[in-house]
Amino acid sequence: MDEVHTFNANTVLNVRYGFNRFIRGSDAPEGQYGIDLTTLGFPSSFNNSVNEGIRRFPRFDFNCTSCTGATVGNGHTNEFRPVGSHFATAVLNRTFGLHSWRFGGEMRIYREDDSFKSNQQSGQFIFDNTYTRVGSASSADVEGLQAFAAFLLGYPTTMQIVRASDYSEYSKTWGFFAQDDWRISSKLTLNLGLRWEFEQALTERQNKSISGFDLAYTQPFQTQAQTNYGLIPANDVLRTTYGLSNITTKGGLMFAGVDTGSGVYNTPKNGFLPRLGFAYQFNAKTVFRGGFGLYQGFLGERRGDVIQPGYTQTTVQALTSGPNGAPLPTLISDPFVSGITEPSGNTLGRQTALGQGISFFNQDPKVAKQARWTFGVQRELWGGWFAEAMYLGDYGYDLEITRNINALPNQFLSLDTLRTTAMGTNNSQLTATVRNPFCTTVTVVNGGNTCTSTLYTGAGPTISRRTLLTPFPEFGAINTSNNDGKSWYNSVQFTLDKRFSKGYGLQLAYTYSKWLQATEYLNAADPSPTKMISDQDVPNRFSASYFYELPFGKGQRFGSQMNKWADAIVGGWQIQGTYTYQSGFPVSFANDAFYLGGNIALPKSERSVSKWFNTSAFVNILGATPTCPAFPNGSANCATPVDHLRTLPLRFSDVRIDAINNMDVGLRKDVHLREQMKLQFRVEFVNALNHPLFPGPVVNPSSATFGQVTASNQNNYARRAQLLMKFIF
Structure with missing residues (x-):
């Protein structure tokens, strides 16, 4: 809904409200809903132990030695997941003298519910040849027939059943702003703005979520x-x-609504976000522009963030063998005779999930922020040409990083x-x-x-x-987040634009930039992230786009007097296209390796898919020419680092994947049928020069293809021709 009210010639109010809802879901065939498990031979006690609303056809797995096996019953996690959001905004525009004011506010509510209805909630039964093979324990069940025989006998090797939790989460955000566009003179305009944002913590309506971790x-x-x-x-x-x-x-896990507030983290204290901009007309053809602003993201927009150990429980029952190797009496005809373990919820308190890997929310998160500043000049040249040069700087801080505090x-x-x-x-x-x-x-x-x-x-x-x-030996990995991340971006951008006239238009753009970031840890227990080149750094990008009307046909330079039939064939053709060159992204060396020294990057003349970078700079273990130092144990050094304090950077600014070098060309013709009707024909060539874009090389030094590009597919499309026709009326 959108309402605009004009109070007077200088004051206008715009109020808007919107609601959006969509459902993500998948489920078993409808005929399985609420299935009576006794019709499959299960006892009524087992049937009654599974809530009718989640009851589905159970899952049966048949494992074999050298085949893919088989599954009867949907093996997926089915769910019903409605996601909705409300938003309301109000903006008041007021003009007064040399000032143009804007005041406004907005509120947003995000909500998501999710319920799980998997086949495993009605039982999962796994069969192999444990109880049906003959002779040696290594007897192979090549075709899976012995597993099927175990099924006929009712002898599963393992039985398990899942009790899964649903959740309902929501978060709210508010924002208010004021802006003044102040025209100080005919040459100078200032843009003064201030924004304030507040975000409520993500909340699970029934408090079915972990919140924090009690370090003390x-x-x-x-x-x-x-x-x-x-x-x-x-x-x-x-x-x-x-x-x-x-x-x-x-250490021990804490639960929302019990150990902390109902929110899964403390409400972040958001600051004010100032904005300042200016435009100065130096003369009739030259304008200087610049500005500075603080911007920030949101925490609660990430759906599905609740953490629910204790609210989902899997009961596993493995059959045991008697003295003669046959299974003891617990069979599929009466499963889970020892009972089904129900989820503990928050009843175990800080003893929840002991011995397991866990995650928890940073209890005092900060909202990621960006400080951005720009300065540029625009200049009108001759003959419809315009030029622009601009500098853009960006500093990101309080960026979220995930880390394991139990490394x-x-x-x-x-x-x-x-x-x-x-x-x-x-x-x-x-x-x-x-x-x-x-x-x-x-x-x-x-x-x-x-x-x-x-x-x-x-x-x-x-x-x-x-x-x-480890610091907390009674747990496995303990993952959480902090706000120690930073980023630095600087660029200069140049644009040359020939606006359409005399049958053609052209735009050229070039950007030179550098992007650094400190959002990753070289070693899991490092005290701070390492500053290095960003995985999204693109130092050079050039693009050109053009549009040209061929000078043939009625009203054109050639054939201006031709009849309409000839013009329908020859006239009205237009050529358009784009060209893009972009530096490749830095190669990420995910695996630790021993660096021997020297340049890692190869000159372009020496680089190929069989050797993308200088592998001799590393201890290359299995490559064509292994480099295994003789100290101290000869070939024993041909091995990867283990439990090693990594100092090798994740990326190098001069070792990059293939650059984008792409040209698209198109030919278009409009045929006017009558005043408001026309046919449009288009012929397009995507990647017209058929330049392949190779994927990244293998960076695992223990691989025989270390340093090679081995992926079978290129990262772009090979040349494609497209023929299109569109009727416009």
């Missing part, structure tokens, strides 16, 4: 865990080499610049397991160790040394 909390079993740690031998490298005299069990500290990483014996030993020691302090009683069952008394559910009899050396 001590798990109640710390004393027992430290006592158990004392059972690890005193000469273990945990103590002698890594200096870990004992462990601590700090192995850098002090335990190797500083060696080659794959030494010491580096390999360090890796082996970190990977090796020791007695698990979170397991109080270890019992031998069927010849293997089993933890029969644990400090948290799922703890095993052993644990890796690496895990015990």
Whole structure:
């Protein structure tokens, strides 16, 4: 809805309201909704344990040795996910003397609901040849027939059922602004503006979400865990080499509406966003323009952000074998006889998800901001030509970065610049397991160790040394975000424009820029992100677009007197096209490697798809010409870094993927049928010169194709011709 009210000649109010809603969803065939599981042979007790609203045909998986296997029952996670938003704005325009004022405000409400209805919520039953093979335990089920035989017998190897949670989340934003376009004189105009924005925290309506992580909390079993740690031998490298005299069990998840407010994070304190611009007419053909402004993004617009450990639960029941190898009595005809574990929700409090990888919200987030400034000059030349030169600068700060706060500290990483014996030993020691302090009683069952008394559910009899050396050993990876990211962008832009006259138009544009960013960590435990060239940096971009009317036909230079039939064939043709050259993006070296020195970039004359950069600058392990330093153990150095403190940058400004070099050409003709009707014919050639755009090279130094472009497809289309006809009336 849009309402415009004119109070008088100088004052106008514009009020708008809008609502948008769309539904993303997928589900099993409608005939499966609310299926009676007893019709498939399941007992009524199992049928009643699954809510009718989520009941679907169960999932059956048949695994085999050298085939793809089969699944009966939709294996996807079905969902019903309506997403909606409201917005209301009001803007008052007022002209008074040399001032043109604008005042306004806006409010937006974002909401998303999601409910899951997967087949696994009615049970998933996995069959293989565990109970149907003959002889050797390695007997192959090539065709999957033994798995099907297990199905006929009702002997699944594993059964599981999922209890999934839904969610309903929303967030609200408000913004208010005031702007004054002040025409100080006939030559100078100032644009003065101020904007204020406020954003409510993302909220789950029923508080079914994690909010934060209590760093100061001590798990109640710390004393027992430290006592158990004392059972690890005193000469273990945990103590002698890594200096870990004992462990601590700090930290625990917090829940929205219980441990914190109803929002999943604290409402960010948004500041004011000033804007300033000017335009100065130096003379009749020259104008200077410039400005400065602060801009910011939003936090709550990211849908699906709630984090719900504890609200989804999978119950797994594996069949066990008796003395003769046959499965014990629990069969598919009466599944989950031990019961189905319901989600704990927030009842476990800070003991939720122990032993697992978790995520939580930064409780005091900042909104990413950009400070942007520009200065430029526009000049009218001769014959309809116009030129513009502009400088643009941009500084981004408080940018969000995801990081793992439970990474192995850098002090335990190797500083060696080659794959030494010491580096390999360090890796082996970190990977090796020791007695698990979170397991109080270890019992031998069927010849293997089993933890029969644990400090948290799922703890095993052993644990890796690496895990015990992390800050929170009772958890896996702990992912969250901070606002330590920054970016720097500077560019100069030139435009030359020939406005359409005398049958042609032309526009040329060139941009030279540099984009740096500090939004990534070289090592997971680094204290701050590393400043480096951005993965989106494009130092050079040139583009040209043109439009030319061929001088043939009625009213044109050639054939101006031809009849309408000849003109319909010869006249009215136009050529148009674009050309773009753009530097390639920097190659990202995702894998750590040993750098030996020298230039990594190759001269353009030496670069090819078989050698995109100088692989000899690295310890190349499996390439055509391996470079394996002889110190200290010869070929033993032909290995990648492990548990190594990375210093190799992720990107280099002079090592880039292929540049865009593209020309599109088109030919167009309009045939006027009558006053308001015409046919338009177009012939277009996309990538007319058929220049391939190669994808990036292989950057894994342990690959035999290190430094080569091996992808089978180019990153652009090969030359394409398109013929189009359009009727316009």
